[in-house]
Amino acid sequence: MIELEGLTKRYGEKLAVDHLTFTVRPGVVTGFLGPNGAGKSTTMRMMLGLDRPTEGHVRIDGQRYEDLTDPLKYIGALLDAKAMHGGRSAHNHLLCLAQSNGIPASRVREVLDTVGLTSVARKKAKGFSLGMGQRLGIAGALLGDPRILMFDEPVNGLDPEGIHWIRTLMKSLASQGRTVFVSSHLMSEMALTADHLVVIGQGRLLADTTMADFIARNSRSFVRVRSPQYEQLRDALHQAGITVVEAGGGALEVDGDMAEPIGELAARHHLVLHELSPRQASLEEAFMRLTAESVEYHAHSGPAPDREWRGDLEHGKKVG
């Protein structure tokens, strides 16, 4: 378990992390999300004792990081996959880590095997591809067989096979009862991996909840409906006082949990339906909606989404 209590980091005028209080629990994968510059890396560095908090504290299974004897046996982390001595072989890199942390050399072979690098163990790490480097970084995190694992952007630049491998690994580590804390900007991947989410913006806590609850609270649900009798259906819905949006491609959309009343209305009017599907917005939409006000660096190609942002309805035409 990782516990943060009022964790704060100030760099001069800049409040990078602003009184964060949350707990990362074992047995589930917890995703750590926030726009660029939100303070995720700073928070993770403070969790690992690499940065000193201005205020507040972190407890790793009840202890401060600096009080842990052999910290790699409590918490393993992948922060920057390139932070290694490139002139060493993968085997020697891990052996040095093991020796300085009281970990038996036999464990090096085990973790090389787990991450699939056994065949290149004697090759110099500087010749490794990005994916191999990530695997070596993860091998280092696993070396002490820790109960807590932390990964900062582990799938950055990986191919689909590498992404799938990391997702499966994280889920299996959590299912063994370990605490798994992972940051990523890839929302589609996070939606497949994490059970719980901690979201920050401009250093402050915005959400600490389950994936399902986060999406339900921060996105709209709607029903998509298609009929060969498009105009009659649209008019019948309109007459029934139901607000309809023409979504293009012959589809109509209605906000809310409306599949049943729409189906019944269509039956009463003897209208054929080709589609009647309840939809939920994606994690990406929910994330953008929640963090819209705390995004520091907007692209200049268009306005930032506002509180009234309506996902893929933005381009639809409202008729009801």
Ligand SMILES: Nc1ncnc2c1ncn2[C@@H]1O[C@H](COP(=O)(O)OP(=O)(O)OP(=O)(O)O)[C@@H](O)[C@H]1O
């Ligand atoms: N060593 C430092 N000195 C001064 N400011 C810093 C330092 N490290 C981080 N910051 C600032 O603190 C804020 C948080 O940065 P941090 O790297 O933690 O964010 P992040 O959420 O990890 O961002 P990203 O998603 O872009 O990696 C940013 O405004 C950053 O410029």
